[in-house]
Amino acid sequence: VDPKDYTFSGLKEETVGRLPGKVAGQQFVIQDCENCNIYIFDHSATITIDDCTSCRIFLGPVKGSVFFRDCKDCKCVVACQQFRTRDCRKLEVFLCCATQPIIESSTGMKFGCFQYYYPELALQFKDAGLSIFNNTWSNIHDFTPVSGENNWSLLPEDALVQDYVPLPTSEELKVIRISTDTTKSIIPITQGGRQKSSEESCLAVFFAGDYTTANARKLIDEMTGKGFLLVQTKEVSMKAEDAQRVFQQSASDFIPLLEKGPVVALEFNGDDAVEGCRSIINDVFSGTKIFVSENKVSASRDVDSFYNFADMQMGM
Numbered sequence: 001v002d003p004k005d006y007t008f009s010g011l012k013e014e015t016v017g018r019l020p021g022k023v024a025g026q027q028f029v030i031q032d033c034e035n036c037n038i039y040i041f042d043h044s045a046t047i048t049i050d051d052c053t054s055c056r057i058f059l060g061p062v063k064g065s066v067f068f069r070d071c072k073d074c075k076c077v078v079a080c081q082q083f084r085t086r087d088c089r090k091l092e093v094f095l096c097c098a099t100q101p102i103i104e105s106s107t108g109m110k111f112g113c114f115q116y117y118y119p120e121l122a123l124q125f126k127d128a129g130l131s132i133f134n135n136t137w138s139n140i141h142d143f144t145p146v147s148g149e150n151n152w153s154l155l156p157e158d159a160l161v162q163d164y165v166p167l168p169t170s171e172e173l174k175v176i177r178i179s180t181d182t183t184k185s186i187i188p189i190t191q192g193g194r195q196k197s198s199e200e201s202c203l204a205v206f207f208a209g210d211y212t213t214a215n216a217r218k219l220i221d222e223m224t225g226k227g228f229l230l231v232q233t234k235e236v237s238m239k240a241e242d243a244q245r246v247f248q249q250s251a252s253d254f255i256p257l258l259e260k261g262p263v264v265a266l267e268f269n270g271d272d273a274v275e276g277c278r279s280i281i282n283d284v285f286s287g288t289k290i291f292v293s294e295n296k297v298s299a300s301r302d303v304d305s306f307y308n309f310a311d312m313q314m315g316m
Contacts, residue, residue: 001026011036015170017058018042020120025063025127039168041118041176043128047080056165060121061128075164079114079187081130094161095137096187098130099314103152104143112155113137113192115185118178122186133216133235133264134314138192154194188220191231191269201231202273203302204281205247205291207254208261215288216264222280228270234310237262242313246306247291254291265310267303274299 007029008016017039018028025043031050039058040047046064049057054073059066062080072089079096088106095101096114103109114137125132140152162180182189204219206212220230238258244251268277274293281292293299 003029007031008033008036008038015039015168015173017168017170017173019173019176020060020124023060030057037166037168039173039176041120041173043124049074058116058165061125061130063128063130077114077116077161077165079125079128079130081128085109092155092164094155094159094164096130096132096135097137098134100136100139100141102141102143106144107151109140109152110155111137111140111152112159112161113189114187115161115182115189116178116180117184117186118176125186131235131262132187132213133233135187135190135233136192137190138194154192157194183221188217188230188233190233191229196231196269197229198269198271198273200271200273200296200299201267201269201303202277202293202299203291203306204266204268204277204293205254205306206264206266207257207289208263211288212264215285215290216266218284219277219280220266222284223268223273223277226276226280228268228273228276231267231269232307233267234265234307235262236265236310236313238309242309246302246309250291253289257289265306267307 006026009031011033013035015037020042023040023042023044025045027045028047030038033052033055035054037056040060043061047059047062047066049068049071052071052074057076059078065082066078066080068085068088070087075092077094081098083095083097083101085106086104090108092110094112094114138154142151167178206216224230240255243255243258247254274296277292281290293302
């Protein structure tokens with residue numbers, strides 16, 4: 001392995017990148033770049049970005065950590081297990097992160113939900129061991145808070161990724177069939193920590209099987225098509241006692257399904273979300289066992305008990 005193949009260093013006003021299959025799970029280093037467009041269309045082990053200014057950066061799925069140090073005025077799209085910044089100023093990041101993102105000695109940070117698609121991306125997420133449903137992009141931990149100041153905020157809800165990180169124009173990278181259409185995004189677009197529009201949420205839980213991901217995406221499309229908001233998603237393994245706590249009286253229906261693998265949970269928000277979700281599930285998924293909140297009152301308890309359990313599971 002030649003480290004030069006896995007490094008971008010000292011570049012100015014260039015467009016550079018790596019095509020799918022060219023990084024293949026290695027570590028990557030980006031340093032001392034200014035006003036560059038940088039695209040890593042592959043999965044990698046870890047990526048460090050040091051001393052970069054005014055760059056636009058896309059990083060495909062990273063199995064471990066992405067660490068920005070001493071960077072400023074950069075716009076990024078990043079998918080990773082762990083995200084960290086130190087001594088950074090004014091980064092705007094569309095993020096998919098499996099664990100709580102951490103900023104340290106950093107100011108003017110803005111975060112949005114990862115949105116991106118190209119045909120190889122789903123497999124790259126698998127190769128990096130990341131679930132498309134585990135994304136805590138808005139749950140930022142500021143290691144060095146300053147009282148009375150906020151070092152981070154969320155990007156506008158209608159922020160579009162191509163306005164921040166443009167599509168590559170170089171001949172080499174133009175072969176990647178990218179879509180920045182939010183409905184095609186490999187990661188479901190979630191509300192995260194933004195203000196909910198309604199008092200009413202609904203929990204839907206899919207159990208492991210051949211079509212779990214496709215079914216979850218179908219329900220997301222149907223619900224968001226009707227104007228409901230997807231607040232958060234989670235993929236996590238459950239044991240029988242977890243199911244009893246979360247599903248209560250209907251637990252016995254679902255406990256046998258837990259052995260097949262992790263569950264995928266979706267929280268939707270909006271007036272009449274429970275009724276809307278139940279009717280779609282009856283119409284579209286009649287043969288599939290899915291847990292869905294019974295009514296408005298039990299729904300908020302369902303959401304709280306599931307996500308409390310999931311956060312403990314994931315050591316958040």
